Amino acid sequence: MASKSKEIIGYTDRISAEPGERIPFMVSCESPSYRAEIVRLIHGDPHPDGPGRKEELVDTSVSGNYPGRGQEIHTGSYVVIPSPSPQLRDLSSFTLQAWIYPTLPDRGWQGLLTKWDTSQEIGYGLFIGSEGDIVACLGHGSDSVRKFSTGVELEPHRWYFVAAAYDAEAGLVRLCQQAVVPWASDTSLVVVEEPAGKIAIGKSSAPFLMGASWDGSRTISHYDGKIDGPLVYPRALSPEDMELLQRGRREEISEPPVATWSFSLEISSAKVVDTSPNGLHGEAVNLPARAVTGHNWRGDETHWIHAPKEYGAIHFHHDDLGDAEWETDFELTIPEDLRSGVYAARVTSDADEDRIPFFVRPKRGTATADLVFLAPTLTYLAYANEASLAVAEKRNAAPLFIPKVHREIDDYMADNDMRSLYGRHIDGTGVYYASWRRPLTVRPDYYNRFRGYAHGLSADLHLLDWLEEKGIAYDVVTDHDLHEEGAELLSPYRVVITGGHPEYWTGPMLDALEQYQTGSGRVMYVGGNGFFCIISVDPERSHIAEQRRVETNGFIWQAPAGEYHHSTTGELGGMWRSRGRSSHKLVGVSCTAVGSDQAKPYLRQPGSFDPRVAFIFEGIGDEEIVGDFGLQQGGAGGDEVDRLDGAQGSPPHALLLATASGFSDVYLYFPEDVYYDQTYPSEPGQTSNAHPHVRADMVFYELPNGGAVFSTGSITWCGALSHNHYQNNVSRITENVLRRFLDPALFRRLESP
Ligand SMILES: [Fe+2]
Structure with missing residues (x-):
């Protein structure tokens, strides 16, 4: 097909790099020239109620003017x-x-x-x-x-x-x-x-x-x-x-x-x-x-x-794309003194600009902070270019799949037939592979079009901005680093904090986090629908990820009979719970419902008054409503939400601290949960109102060797952090947990009753 252009857009094929390593940038620009600079990303969500764009210019050898030239996308395998x-x-x-x-x-x-x-x-x-x-x-x-x-x-x-x-x-x-x-x-x-x-x-x-x-x-x-x-x-x-x-x-x-x-x-x-x-x-x-x-x-x-x-x-498929194969326009050698963080190459022509994100990790074997943010790059990749979910738009789509916003970059992706793992090919079959070697919608200010608010990288910057405001030092590593290096990557850190939506995990990544938990590590899962879907990184071509949707009851798409196993690794695709590794065991909760209209605040539950978690609720009133504000759906409990469930493996000593519930009928509980329903007392239907599964549970529990887990079970939690100049109860609870988690004092094992 004929390639469709955009004024300026680019990509890098290097997801994460450490000081001393080189990152290439490939740019297509219709104007005769453009300017390139490196910026550190702090906040990108343009929501009028938030702090807006925050980024720091970094002086590097990249800064300068470059000749513009169009580079094209040619799909088709x-x-x-x-x-x-x-x-x-x-x-x-x-x-x-x-x-x-x-x-x-x-x-x-x-x-x-x-x-x-x-x-x-x-x-x-x-x-x-x-x-x-x-x-x-x-x-x-x-x-x-x-x-x-x-x-x-x-x-x-x-x-x-x-x-x-x-x-x-x-x-x-x-x-x-x-x-x-x-x-x-x-x-x-x-x-x-x-x-x-x-x-x-x-x-x-x-x-x-x-x-x-x-x-x-x-x-x-x-x-x-x-x-x-x-x-x-x-x-x-x-x-x-x-x-x-x-x-x-x-x-x-x-x-x-x-x-x-x-x-x-x-x-x-x-x-x-x-x-x-x-x-x-x-x-x-x-x-x-x-x-x-x-x-x-x-x-x-x-x-x-x-x-x-x-x-x-x-x-x-005539819309397959493994590698756009653009020519490199400039390269950055990561300066030795550049702090770990999320960065972008900012490319600006007279008519437009683009930010091509990348992740700078600390040098291998070293850490520069006690806290590490695990950037969910595999989830970013899975969602990237979701713009072209054309099949859903043609159907009589559920409210969840009606586009709410529109970005110019969406047109570029759709016009060039670029797909995400949420898409189908034009012939209706599901998209099995995603490649990092092509332009992506992973952008610091991108709004997911079916949600109409920040999601993925732009949402995770809510958290990084908050860490900056609180003056809490952090390193950044990515899913791709964790997949490659395993538990050793996390071992120097006292606390691992996830993004708002770390959904896609490989087996080696799960192994690493499980091993981290056998020490005194602390895990803050300030997100929803984490650790849920099985994804593979191609062992030979690490820019390629694979996912086969299995047992989805037709939600998004379903791999046809006989095609449930990944080609790149041979493993069974689908959800980790189908392979006995539900995240209930890892973080106490697992995804239970999804919706896109209005988030709900949390209400404290009896578990929040247990002395074991007094530190979490310091400064929070007994009846206080938590998180009835935020930049995503206007609340802290929403989007994809998780529930505590002992029957599926939540630790028996996990405390249910707070719950957000009462969602609208736009919220659907996960279809793969339907068969579980027989074990529940009522079956009021799949949509929200009062279905016991449609809720977000906040959970805490201690690990056996001095570590601990805190989970919010909601994608929109971090979107509430900046409310009222960062003075609010979502911020307070997050800070209470993080300060205690950063304290080396071990969490005590529970005495048996
Ligand atoms: Fe998701």
């Missing part, structure tokens, strides 16, 4: 066999064959197996044509091009055996399009045999592509759907041989293929393996989905590792 590959280039007769599962066959020309240069009409290729049928193209220049088609439109979401054979000597083309599961209509089997004459196939310099075609300089005509078991023969197979292929008896065909690619090998990677002796291996570009069911998947095995031969397909 494909497999490329690098040229030159003479075995594929020098064919006179051939057979191209694959199983395909088209998802948008009526979208126009889509390349299936092509060595075809559209700009010169040279080469050969198997396509879906403008009529949605199978088309073979042969030619050596525009005067000598022949196109043959089956003339029968493919049905979407069905497996087909498709093939094109050209016999140069006989001057005959044979096309085959047959549904794998035939149905009672004459469209499921089409065989076309046409005299073609003797066509000299031009030696195209185009690479051999699967899922796309070539326009002379880049890929075009990207395909939506799956391809399984593609192969190329150097001759026209007879109808009998074709029949053998169809029955999976290829080894009975006398002559070997030129190439036969098995997508069931190297599933975790971008590698594409040719199992023929020619070794014409390739690469999957722009993150097409792997570990997807093939034409022969029977459902006996639902894990690709157990039956790889039934997972020999790749699902291509």
Whole structure:
């Protein structure tokens, strides 16, 4: 598709860096020049009731003027066999064959197996044509091009055996399009045999592509759907041989293929393996989905590792994007004395500006404060570019999914078909992968469009701004650092504080936080819906994260049958509770409901009067309403909210301190909780009013070895911190907890009653 531009926008592919390391910045700017500077981010939410933008200019070698140039986004995944590959280039007769599962066959020309240069009409290729049928193209220049088609439109979401054979000597083309599961209509089997004459196939310099075609300089005509078991023969197979292929008896065909690619090998990677002796291996570009069911998947095995031969397909999408591959405009070497924090490259042209955030951590093995803020970069990445949640907008959307605000950057993401893990591809299938190597909506002032207020990074700056105001020193590390380094990263710190919404966790991250809790570590979870979704970081390509939505009852989207396991790690996707690691055990609460209209304040519960937590409520009245104000939904308890639940693993000695409840009917309890409902006394329906699950619980408990946990169970908690010039009860409670948590005095084990 044609790329759509924005006046100025950029990205970096380095999520976090320590002093001495280099960070590149890639910028697209329509004006002839722009200015770049590095700023430390303190607060970004433009809400009129808040303190507004706060940032500090940092003097670095980056400061200066740079020439502007447009850089484009080109989405669309494909497999490329690098040229030159003479075995594929020098064919006179051939057979191209694959199983395909088209998802948008009526979208126009889509390349299936092509060595075809559209700009010169040279080469050969198997396509879906403008009529949605199978088309073979042969030619050596525009005067000598022949196109043959089956003339029968493919049905979407069905497996087909498709093939094109050209016999140069006989001057005959044979096309085959047959549904794998035939149905009672004459469209499921089409065989076309046409005299073609003797066509000299031009030696195209185009690479051999699967899922796309070539326009002379880049890929075009990207395909939506799956391809399984593609192969190329150097001759026209007879109808009998074709029949053998169809029955999976290829080894009975006398002559070997030129190439036969098995997508069931190297599933975790971008590698594409040719199992023929020619070794014409390739690469999957722009993150097409792997570990997807093939034409022969029977459902006996639902894990690709157990039956790889039934997972020999790749699902291509014309809106996939793995790496925007922009050129670098400038680089920053992190100064040795730069404090740990959240920073941005601020790029300003005459007409517009952008801030490209990055995270500066302390040098490995060192800490510069007792408190560390764990920036939830995997959650930022999961939500990034949610702007293009187009499918939800087309439906009769629930109030939760009606856009409330609009930012120019949203248009840029939508116009360029960039997706988030909350989105679906245009063919309706869920987005499995997110890449940091592309422009993202992770911005210090970004408002989530379905919420209409700060969310993600812009919301977490509420907390960092508050720490600055209180003069409390902190380091910043990221999810990506924790995933890579484990518990050692956290061990120097007395207190770990999360962001407002640390939802996406990898297994190694959970391991690290659990290990941290076995010492005297203290965890402040001042957020909602944390530690909830399973996400993987690709072991070879750390800028890529993967998530398969499982057991969502259709909420957002649901991975189809047989595709519950991540391709990058092989692990089961979905929610951590489905793998026995609900956050109830980690922080006392877990997500229970979500809504986007109005937050609620907390009311103290009997547990808050326990002497064990007297320090938390110092200065707070017995009947005081906590947090009936804030920059997100106007309250401290809201958005995604969590509940204490002993049945799901909350520690029995956890104290329920306060609860926010009475939400509107916009709040839905989590659909995956429905089956739990049978254990509860009433079932008043899924929407809010008085359903016992729709609430935010504030919780405290001690850990076995002197540590402790404090959880607020609400995304909007930190949005209330700055109210009334930081003088308010949300600020007071947070400070009471943090000051005590920073005190080295160990929390005592509870005496048994
Ligand atoms: Fe979330």
